[in-house]
Structures are given as structure tokens and as C-alpha cells.
Amino acid sequence: MPSRPATPRGLALARLAWGLATLAAIVATFVDAAARGPVNPFNFFGYFTIQSNVLLVLVALAAGIVGLVRPGVQPRWLVAARGLATVCMIVVGLVYVTLLLPVHAAGGVEVPWANAVLHIFGPLLVILDWALTTDRTALPRSAILWQLAYPLAWTAVVLVRGATDGWVPYPFLNPSQGYGTVALYVAAIAVVFLVISWLVVWWSRKRP
Template structure:
């Protein structure tokens, strides 16, 4: 069963728009809270992987939801690829928060409690459930799993460069003050997790043999 003109398809589309709006509200609330402490450096605020991933989620969720309301049915390939990337990123956001940040009491760039819950906990769970349950898409080629790894690679390179130059890092486990050997270990482990999640997301899309409109 896919989204085509069924009531459940419209409910799913509306839910995507609603969650995209809720995530946008969480990002805005976080920005306002940060601004209340002083001038906001946009390179720092949007340097957090959490903020970037949730911003991507806002665009993808609202876009997919509106398209689903206007034109129910299988989604075009570009949108499926975008959803795949957002799903990979959000799953990593949830895993990193649960394993590396929450145990340290670190907010991960989201000091507002309800916004933290939206972006670090509920968001990853709901996005993963959407990808697992919804069947309004076709299978993705395996090469997408490789291509979507380019984003975290570039993000990590920029973060490490900034850590070595101006000293700013978004997360404590990437702080060069603890030694580059330790940072490298974290990077290698997280990169492996990224690869596993990326290929799992693409593999799941291939469980149903539907054509994609490109």
C-alpha cells in the first residue's frame, strides 16, 4: 500500500508538514535563546551537525508533505534521495546524542529543553519510523549510499580545520585539546557508523521494487 489517494497518505503528508514546522520552531527557539546571551556567530550556530541535520529535515519534511498533499503517489527520485540523506543524518544525530552527549549532560548546541527533545530524540525516532513504514517511494541505487557520505566527510573536515585554527568545535569529543589521537579515534568510529547507517537506509529502500519518477 502506498500513498496514492488513500486517506492514510494524506494523514502522513500532513504529519510530515506538522513535524517539519515543529522542528523549525525548535531551531528558531534555539537561535533566539542563543541570541539572548549575546551576538550569534552564524558559522558557530549552524556549525552544529544537529542544527544542520534538522534544518535539512525541515526542508525535506515540509517539501515531501506538501507534495504528498498536492500530488499523492510515489515520490520523485530527487525527493527520495533527499529523504534518504535526512534519514541518515537524523539517525546519526540521535545515536551520537544518546551515546556521547547525553551521558555527559551536553546539550549539543540545543540548550532549550523542549527543542533539545525535538531535535535530538523525537526527530531521529520519527524520521526513522517514516523511512521504515512509509512506502511512497521507489528503491534507491547503491551508489546513493556512497554519495550521501560526502556530506559528513566535508562537515568533519571543516570542524577539524576550525578546531586547529580558531579553536571552535561543536562537540566535546572533537576538541583537539584532548589529543588528536583521541579525536581521530572518535572520527573513525563515527565514520564507520555513518557508513553502516547510510547503507542500511538505502538497503531498506530496496525492499520494495517500485520505480522512481526522476
């Protein structure tokens, strides 16, 4: 019988290193924001970029530790978490490149190297990790639906906050431009989430 795919030690260490690098970028962003004035944690952690990268930190550290302690096929809960982090980080990269970068918006990350880590290198590395490694099981097709639960909940909270206290994390969600325009952006991003989630699940089943 063929041996079960194992997590190479180097890959496990690389995941740990990237998890720590991402954590450093988040901390640097928080310190930079605090140096310019009081930081409202609900605002700071309200950015989808920050939340997705926090998820990436947790997943990368867990994947690295599990890979070192038990270098075999990773447990299903961890594979599911990796899939969700992959979907979220790909969307982070796409939104940054298509909606924020053209208008020179930092997306809440003013430190240049941290911005690159959180918005560019993070999405690229999760794509490579998901596409090239095999230390995981296939995700069920139902994962496509529950992977959408988190971004839908985040969008709902942002829209409520925009309508009440006026805070929105990204300019394309600002209700001042009209809720029709905001709805178009939300619908477009929802379609992007659905397509990316389908691709992530499909690839996990094609190459488990």
C-alpha cells in the first residue's frame, strides 16, 4: 500500500515561520495605529484583512505544530480551517489589488512591509500551500456553503455599523455613496467568495 502523505519537517517549520511573520505584521500595524492616536479595538479588528490574517496566524501555527508532532495527514478540523483561511486570504488579496490599490487605500495597514505581508504575500503563500501540498484530506462539497457563513456575518456587522455609528473599514462599503452601490459591491464580493470557495474545495477533492 502507498504510504500516507506526511508533512515534511521543512514545510511545518515554514508554516510556523509564516504564522509568526504574520503575527509580527499585525502587531506592527497595531503599534503604528496606537502611535498616531487611541485605537478602538472594534475598529482595528473590524477589518476583514486583520481578521483573515489572525485566522491565518492560528491556522499556520496549528498546522506547523501538528506537522512537527504528528507528520501525517492532518486532522479534518485543521484541513477545514486551512480551507477557510485560504478562501479568506485569496479574497483579501483580490480586494486589495482591484479595489483598494487603485485608489491608494491602505486598507487599515499603513506600515509598508506589514501591508505587503498581510495583503500580498499572505494570499500568495496560502495559494501555494493549498495547491502544492498533499498532507490533507478532501473537503466535502458542503464546505462551500459553510465557508460563506463567516464573510456573510462580517458583512452584516459592517453594514449595521455603517448605518449606526458610521464606521466602515473600506471605502467601497461606505453608505454615503448609496446603498444601491454598496449592494452591488457586496453582491460582487459574494460571487467572488462563492467561486473561490468552490475552487478551493474542488482542488482538495481533485488532489487530496
